[in-house]
Amino acid sequence: MPDAGGMSLEVKDLVTSYGAIKALRGVSLNVPAGSITAVLGANGAGKSSLLRTLSGLVRPRSGSVLLDGKEIAGRAPEDVVQMGMSHVPEGRGVIAELTVDDNLRLGGLWRKDKADRGRALEEAYALFPPLDQRRKRLAMTLSGGERQMLALGRALVARPRVLLLDEPSLGLAPRITSQIMALVRRLCDETGLTVLLVEQNARSALSVADHGVVLNLGTVVASDDPAKLAADDNLRHAYLGF
Amino acid sequence: MSRFLSVTLSGLAGGMIYAAVALSLVLIWRATRVLNFAQGAMAMFTTYLAYYVLDHDGSYWLAFAVALLSGLLLGAFVERVLVRPVESGPHLNAVVVTLGIFIFLQGLAGLLFGGRFRSFPTTFSNKNYNVGDVSTLSPFEIFVISSVGLVAVLLFALFQYTDVGLRMRAAAFEGEIARMLGVRVGQMLTLGWALAAVAGSLAGILVAPSVFLHPNNMDGVFVFGFTAAVIGGLDSPVGAIIGGLGIGVLLSYVASYAGGDLQTLAALGVLVFILMVKPSGLFSSTATRRV
Numbered sequence: 001m002p003d004a005g006g007m008s009l010e011v012k013d014l015v016t017s018y019g020a021i022k023a024l025r026g027v028s029l030n031v032p033a034g035s036i037t038a039v040l041g042a043n044g045a046g047k048s049s050l051l052r053t054l055s056g057l058v059r060p061r062s063g064s065v066l067l068d069g070k071e072i073a074g075r076a077p078e079d080v081v082q083m084g085m086s087h088v089p090e091g092r093g094v095i096a097e098l099t100v101d102d103n104l105r106l107g108g109l110w111r112k113d114k115a116d117r118g119r120a121l122e123e124a125y126a127l128f129p130p131l132d133q134r135r136k137r138l139a140m141t142l143s144g145g146e147r148q149m150l151a152l153g154r155a156l157v158a159r160p161r162v163l164l165l166d167e168p169s170l171g172l173a174p175r176i177t178s179q180i181m182a183l184v185r186r187l188c189d190e191t192g193l194t195v196l197l198v199e200q201n202a203r204s205a206l207s208v209a210d211h212g213v214v215l216n217l218g219t220v221v222a223s224d225d226p227a228k229l230a231a232d233d234n235l236r237h238a239y240l241g242f
Numbered sequence: 243m244s245r246f247l248s249v250t251l252s253g254l255a256g257g258m259i260y261a262a263v264a265l266s267l268v269l270i271w272r273a274t275r276v277l278n279f280a281q282g283a284m285a286m287f288t289t290y291l292a293y294y295v296l297d298h299d300g301s302y303w304l305a306f307a308v309a310l311l312s313g314l315l316l317g318a319f320v321e322r323v324l325v326r327p328v329e330s331g332p333h334l335n336a337v338v339v340t341l342g343i344f345i346f347l348q349g350l351a352g353l354l355f356g357g358r359f360r361s362f363p364t365t366f367s368n369k370n371y372n373v374g375d376v377s378t379l380s381p382f383e384i385f386v387i388s389s390v391g392l393v394a395v396l397l398f399a400l401f402q403y404t405d406v407g408l409r410m411r412a413a414a415f416e417g418e419i420a421r422m423l424g425v426r427v428g429q430m431l432t433l434g435w436a437l438a439a440v441a442g443s444l445a446g447i448l449v450a451p452s453v454f455l456h457p458n459n460m461d462g463v464f465v466f467g468f469t470a471a472v473i474g475g476l477d478s479p480v481g482a483i484i485g486g487l488g489i490g491v492l493l494s495y496v497a498s499y500a501g502g503d504l505q506t507l508a509a510l511g512v513l514v515f516i517l518m519v520k521p522s523g524l525f526s527s528t529a530t531r532r533v
Contacts, residue, residue, distance in 0.1 A: 055422060077421040087422050095416045098408075106412050109405055110424030158424065 006033040006194035007068035007084055007161040009054075014063035014073075016046075016053045023049035025218040026063070031162075031211075033068075034192040036184065038209035038226065040202045041239055046218040047198040048090055051164045054196070055087035056080040067162065082110055086160035090167045090198075092147040094154070096140035100131055103139050103150055107157035117157070124153035127183070145176040152180070156187075162194040163187075169201040177201065181208045202240040206230050214239050244376040249498045250491055255383035256452075257490015258390040262445035263467025264474060264482035265394060266438040272477050273414045273434035274329060276336040280320065280343035282464030284439055285446030286457060287347045288312045290355050292447050293362060293455055302365040309447040310440050317439025322432045329431075351457040359459075362450035386448050393444055394483055397437060401479075410434055462506070466493065469509045473516050475523025484525065 009031040016024040023046050031037045039047050052058045054065055056077035065073040067085055081087070086107075094103050104124055108117040125132040128149040134142065139150060148168055155163060165184065169177040185208040187193045199205035206212055206226040214222040214235060222235055229235060236242055263281065270278045278284075292309035296302065320343060328335040366382035379387075401407040412420040413430035421427050445467065446460060453459045470489045474481025489509060496508040516523065 057418065057422070077418075078424050078426055081422060081424045089419065089422065093416075093419050093422075095412055095419060097415045098411065102408055102411075106408060106420070106423050106425070109409060154423065 005161065005192040006035075006188075008033045008066075009085070009162050009194060009196060010064075010066040010069075011050075011054070012064040012066075014050070014053060014065065015061040016049055016058055017061055018058075023058075023218055024053065024060070024063075027215070027218070027220055029213050029220065029223065031194055031196055033194050034188060035210040036188050036195040036197055036208060037211045037213060038202075038205035039196060039198045039213050039215060040200075040205060040229075041215035042241070043200070044217075045215040045239075047200075047215055048166055049218075050215070051087060051089075051166050051196070051198055054080075055085065055164055057087075078110075081158060081160075084161035085164065086155035086158050086162070087164040088151045088155045088166060088168065090170065092144070092151045092170075094139040094142070094147050094150045097138065099136050099138055100142070100150060101135040104131070104154050104157055107154035108159075111158065116159075120157045120159055124157050127156070128153050144171050145173070148172060148176075148180060152183075160193070162196070165195060165197045167198060167200060169199060169204060174204075177204055181205070184208060200241075202236075203230070203242050244374075245498070248370070248377040249494050251379050252383065253491035253494025254487055255379060255386050255490070256494060257470075257487035258387050259445045259449045259463065259486075260466045260470045260489050261483045261486025262390045262393070262441045262448070263463060264471035264486045265397070265479055266440075266442035266445070267468060267471040268474065268476060268479050268482040269397075269434055269438035269441065271471075272479075273410070273431050273438075274321070274325070274336075275333070276325060276329070276340065278340050278435075278438070279337065279464075280340040280347065281439070281442045282460035282467070283344040283347040283351075284313065284316055284320070285442040285463075286455075286460040287351055288316060288439075288443040289362070289446035289450050289455060289460075290351055293355070293360065293450075296363065302363070306447060309443045313439040313443025313446075314436045317442075318432050318436040320439070321435035325435070326428070326431075348457045355457075357457060360455040362447075362455045364451045368451075382451065389448065390444065393441055394479070397441070398479065400437075406433070465506070466490075466509055469513045472513060472523055475526025478523070478525035481523060481525030485523075 011027060011029050014024050014027045027050060041047050053060050056075050059074050063073060064071060067083060072080055104121055108120050111117050130146050131149055131153060168180050181204050184195055188195055197205055206229060209226045212224060212226045212229040213220055216239055222229060266281050267278060270276060288309045291312050292305035295305040295308045324339055324343060325336055328339050364382050366385050368380045368382050370377040370380045401411060409425045410430045413425055413427040417427045449463050466489050470485035471482050474485035492508060493505045496504050
């Protein structure tokens with residue numbers, strides 16, 4: 001659905017803190033256009049803080065975020081999404097009081113091209129048939145898997161060129177998790193979408209990623225090929241939990 | 243029976259004014275979780291501006307437009323300049339700011355326009371139509387009901403059927419998620435306060451002919467409007483309208499069957515009763531309340 005191809009995302013020495021607590025202590029990573037990078041690590045490793053900083057919800061203390069070579073660190077979230085980077089938050093972040101259709105439409109509302117907004121909306125429904133059958137239902141009535149579809153579809157309606165995905169497998173059945181992972185891989189292959197995928201479920205994330213990064217206590221402790229990360233016993237035991 | 247009918251009808255007309263005040267409180271509560279204690283004073287002030295236009299040979303309709311438009315601007319100004327800086331702080335801060343605006347506007351109105359009670363004219367007659375032996379509504383009361391009704395319907399349509407309305411609802415329900423979807427939440431909150439203040443100003447100019455114009459004239463109306471909003475559930479616009487009509491009819495019965503002095507006491511009784519029986523209000527969708 002994203003039709004303009006992906007953009008590269010470069011993060012350099014990113015530092016973020018909540019008061020005195022440092023969530024990111026100088027994180028650097030590089031996501032080439034059209035690829036999937038999985039960010040792994042235990043609870044509190046700084047995975048969600050990384051995504052929240054990238055999308056502008058949290059202002060970084062220092063460091064740089066280059067979207068297609070353009071500095072976006074410290075920009076407001078409503079600007080970042082309009083520059084082509086969409087964030088699907090943890091816990092699925094749908095607006096429970098709105099209908100499925102309102103949630104989806106909201107994703108593309110900032111775009112000027114009204115006709116294409118409508119097209120993107122219908123493409124999202126085609127991608128997620130369960131949503132199509134529930135257009136007028138309130139989002140609060142959806143199941144966990146449907147909410148994840150809605151959050152993902154809503155981000156895609158913006159026709160993003162970089163997608164930040166925060167724990168899409170959280171609380172989902174393994175079958176649905178693998179469906180969602182396969183869909184992300186397909187979007188990436190077919191449209192050149194760039195994806196930064198944060199996961200605690202390391203095994204399923206590594207199965208679709210082109211590159212893997214392991215975070216611990218706000219720093220990058222490993223950055224390698226997914227197969228090599230999965231084969232490293234020490235890393236697996238210490239940080240990945242499988 | 244005929245007396246009961248006419249008391250009910252005039253109660254509904256008065257209730258529409260409380261409904262407008264309640265609606266303005268609900269819109270602000272939904273958008274920013276702030277109870278705007280300055281709403282009555284803001285409406286009083288814009289009514290004085292309308293009076294100024296009338297006093298300088300403007301038409302009633304020009305004055306009417308001035309009241310609503312100045313309400314729009316005043317609402318936007320109050321949110322953007324005065325409430326925004328304290329919005330992220332503790333809840334009480336915003337409440338204290340609105341109380342400050344309330345006192346300031348009452349003082350300013352006293353300075354600019356004096357503390358005299360002034361009669362406020364209307365273009366409509368106050369003489370009730372009679373149907374059989376029942377004294378029904380006056381042309382002015384019909385105007386009150388239809389103008390508040392029209393504003394409520396327009397607001398409903400705006401929220402439910404337009405893109406701006408969808409953005410405003412998203413900003414009110416989940417500000418952070420709305421921002422991630424490209425919604426300029428700050429602008430939506432300003433717009434929400436502006437529209438709410440229009441509903442308040444409408445109540446101000448509609449109630450002025452019956453309570454006279456005075457820097458304190460909206461205090462009682464605000465209390466009844468607030469009661470109506472709490473009965474309705476504070477976050478339900480439909481609840482605000484129904485609560486307003488209910489309070490209007492109740493006060494009308496109390497005034498004609500028990501005595502006008504008991505009106506405030508009756509409103510307090512209803513408020514306490516609702517808070518005891520169903521603290522979230524009759525039409526609230528949320529379970530908890532942060533007052």
